[in-house]
Amino acid sequence: MARIVHIALKVEDLETATRFYEDVYGLHQTGTGYARGHVSRHMTDGALDMALMVYDNEEVHEATLSGPGPCIHHWGIEVEDRNATEQAIRENGGTIISAPGEGALKFRAPDGTIAEIVKAGRYKKLAESDRCRIVKLAIAVGDLEAAARFYETVFGFKPAAASGQNMRRLTDGKFEIVLMGRESADAEPAGSKLHHLGIDAFDRDAFVAAATQAGGAIVSESKDGVRVRSPDGTLAEIASAS
Secondary structure: OOEEEEEEEEOOOHHHHHHHHHHOOOOEEEEEEEEOOEEEEEEEOOOOEEEEEEEOOOOOHHHHOOOOOOEEEEEEEEEOOHHHHHHHHHHOOOEEOOOOOOOOEEEEOOOOOEEEEEEOOOOOOOOOOOOEEEEEEEEEEOOHHHHHHHHHHHHOOEEOOOOOOOEEEEEOOOOEEEEEEOOOOOOOOOOOOEEEEEEEEOOHHHHHHHHHHOOOEEEEEEOOEEEEEOOOOOEEEEEEOO
16 A cells, blocks of 8 residues: 655745744654755654655746645655656546655646645655654545545555544544545635645644644634644644644
8 A cells, every 4th residue: 555655845934944843743754855946854753754845936937736825735645666656646636746766756636636746765854853753634525425536546545433424534544534524624724625624633632732833823723723824824723632
């Protein structure tokens, strides 16, 4: 089965975003580089790679692939056979949007989201966060069954427990993607189809307090967790780690 290994956030202020994810999430930097019109700073919670990206301007080709302004830009999936996966993406309605030979091959899924496939070992993991684990990515889609079928067929993701009437949960065995019907997805954020992150915090109350002290804002509270918007605009649902 393919593995979800990467999430990229498009931000406006690299240093402010870096401090937030270091101080609140406990992420560790693994490297900073420049390519295709943007700076990328990679960070990790010990299992997942998170890239903070700042584009030169909104005219750069990749800048608005997931909507204008700050957003969850794309996610990355580690595969064993890149050529076979690329063919499967095309055969199941996806569109390859990267140039041939790129290290990370981006595609647009039939549900409209941007993701990429990479070879094993692309991202450094280093030290684990002592604050949390990033465990979910929620995606707003128009057709739940079609979206679930694409990710199951192409990547072998399996249905996870507790899928609701207007929601489908899929897993690679460790990380979940949560497909939300548009009726269940609130209006925030209005741009990207990549709706919010799911965070398991080792101490939820302390995590939320640290997030608000660092400039984040509580958006809502429910039985599922506390939704917090970070200063860079990313929406995350904070739950207690079991």
